[in-house]
Amino acid sequence: MNDVNIFFLVAHIFLGTLGIIFLTAYLLSIFKKEADFKWLKINSSLALLSFVASWITGGYYYTSYYGKSVKPIILKGEFSWVHSVLMETKEHVFLVLPFLTLTLFAVTYLGQPDIKKDKKLSLAVAGLCFTTVSVALAIMLFGIAVSGAVGK
């Protein structure tokens, strides 16, 4: 693997993890008695930027290196299902993640007065954030499994 691919793989993992951290911070903030909208806006913006950047860097690594060099090794090994089930799910669910984060970003910026007043709405936003974090964590775990399956 050349330096460019290593850079894109590391950036993909780092940015994806950052996105999860920002969304977790968002989730903790929205449950506060007096939600601080400055931090909700900052966390949703940074989470969106992180996931979009992780999408682009991961996409570059996947299309330029993974498919040609890593996928054949996993498919020949004992844990071929890790690619055919987990990686296939991961690569397609990853397309959904930036859209979910974009919704959270839009709701935070456009629905601010309503979220403050309406407890039901703030609970729904927390539910959306929890789903997004859960999906992102599942994708992360699938990525760890894929890394572990190489050469086994």
Place this chain on the structure above:
Amino acid sequence: MGNKKSVLSSIILSVILTIVVIVLLTVCGELDAGFKSWLTQTFSHHWIGKSIISVLFFLVSVPVFYVLNLKKISTLSLIWLLVAIANLSFGVLLVFFFFETYF
């Protein structure tokens, strides 16, 4: 606020439909080899094709839903519908690839 609500409803509804499109593109691509190879030939990689189509679909559907003026649809219902669709899409894709692998 009414204008903001229309924009928000358009975005949430567009995201819901975009997720449905992503799942359909994925399942159709796996079931129809011709469609997957068309995606690969047109966009250099099927994954890039699905990414571009989903982004374009979203960008087109937001103004369309905005023009349709969806103020009457509750934001609360749309958010919970999105949560359900997001969870369902994850489950559908995981189960689909499991069945594709083993059956």
